[in-house]
Amino acid sequence: MQLMQHKICMVTGATSGMGKATAAALAQLGATVILVARDQRKGEVVRDEIRTQSGNPQVDVLYADLASQQAIRDLAATFKQRYQHLHVLVNNAGGLFFRRETTVDGLEMTFAVDHLAYFLLTNLLLDVLTASVPARIINVSSNAERIGKIAFDDLQRKRRYSAFPAYAQAKLGNLLFTYELARRLAGTGVTVNAVTPGPVATSFGSGGRGLRKIVPLVFRVIGIRAEEGAQTAIDLASSPALEGVTGKVFYHSKELQSSPQSRDVALQQRLWQVSETLTGLPVTTAQQL
Ligand SMILES: NC(=O)c1ccc[n+]([C@@H]2O[C@H](COP(=O)([O-])OP(=O)(O)OC[C@H]3O[C@@H](n4cnc5c(N)ncnc54)[C@H](OP(=O)(O)O)[C@@H]3O)[C@@H](O)[C@H]2O)c1
Numbered sequence: 001m002q003l004m005q006h007k008i009c010m011v012t013g014a015t016s017g018m019g020k021a022t023a024a025a026l027a028q029l030g031a032t033v034i035l036v037a038r039d040q041r042k043g044e045v046v047r048d049e050i051r052t053q054s055g056n057p058q059v060d061v062l063y064a065d066l067a068s069q070q071a072i073r074d075l076a077a078t079f080k081q082r083y084q085h086l087h088v089l090v091n092n093a094g095g096l097f098f099r100r101e102t103t104v105d106g107l108e109m110t111f112a113v114d115h116l117a118y119f120l121l122t123n124l125l126l127d128v129l130t131a132s133v134p135a136r137i138i139n140v141s142s143n144a145e146r147i148g149k150i151a152f153d154d155l156q157r158k159r160r161y162s163a164f165p166a167y168a169q170a171k172l173g174n175l176l177f178t179y180e181l182a183r184r185l186a187g188t189g190v191t192v193n194a195v196t197p198g199p200v201a202t203s204f205g206s207g208g209r210g211l212r213k214i215v216p217l218v219f220r221v222i223g224i225r226a227e228e229g230a231q232t233a234i235d236l237a238s239s240p241a242l243e244g245v246t247g248k249v250f251y252h253s254k255e256l257q258s259s260p261q262s263r264d265v266a267l268q269q270r271l272w273q274v275s276e277t278l279t280g281l282p283v284t285t286a287q288q289l
Pocket residue numbers: 012013014015016017018019036037038039042064065066067092093094095113140141142143196197198199200201202203204205219223
């Protein structure tokens with residue numbers, strides 16, 4: 001029997017880079033894989049490619065622009081109509097935005113896609129994850145968290161916007177969320193861990209103009225291949241040795257000590273509360289489980 005047979009896995013940002021590589025590897029291991037994509041054509045192409053290469057027909061695609069909270073709610077609802085279980089959720093979709101953009105919800109794009117989407121989607125799927133134990137959540141963060149600052153007085157970066165600080169704030173948010181969620185889920189059989197992949201040669205950082213065009217080129221030169229960058233998330237999703245491991249951060253499949261600020265419990269709780277307010281989630285979602 002294949003390692004992930006009978007497991008249902010959802011991967012966001014599955015149309016490119018590490019998300020695509022993670023989804024392909026899980027399909028190869030026999031899992032049913034739900035790709036989350038925002039573009040229908042891309043989603044279908046990647047779904048067909050993974051089906052063909054893995055020989056696994058159990059690859060599905062669901063659509064959501066994760067910059068929209070309504071789209072995230074619809075995604076969770078559609079998933080629950082089609083599937084009764086979810087064993088692995090990989091929150092991976094993210095990006096770097098060179099200019100300040102706002103979402104349909106009026107939120108700054110980096111904070112919305114790279115942090116709040118992880119927070120909202122996970123909370124909306126916690127019931128189906130807890131009904132599927134053992135289940136695993138993997139949050140793809142970044143070493144940029146080390147220079148991150150949660151600017152509670154200007155979370156939406158209205159006063160001064162710069163791409164890297166906004167990105168670092170959101171990626172620190174991923175770790176604060178991971179630690180707080182692990183505490184809330186202790187003893188439930190649902191584990192949550194994070195990955196900081198290091199530089200990986202993907203589409204990350206593309207979309208800039210002028211001199212900023214150099215950013216993806218730098219990642220292509222210094223970065224490892226997407227398949228290598230995805231390996232830690234794949235291990236966290238599938239390795240029997242990691243069963244029950246929770247509340248940890250991994251780099252190149254080894255546990256990593258994340259920044260002191262990411263481990264600050266008061267900060268974790270404060271961001272959780274603010275994230276609940278910004279996503280309109282009921283205060284007790286994770287605690288009720
Ligand atoms: N590459 C690195 O060096 C590096 C380092 C540390 C951490 N990371 C993190 O790794 C994760 C994956 O990035 P990657 O390097 O694989 O980059 P990538 O190749 O650019 O892939 C990003 C994925 O996210 C999706 N996405 C972006 N915005 C979305 C939205 N609003 N709604 C739905 N999907 C959206 C993209 O969809 P489309 O295909 O439609 O664009 C794509 O599938 C990100 O969280 C990133 O922050 C990357």
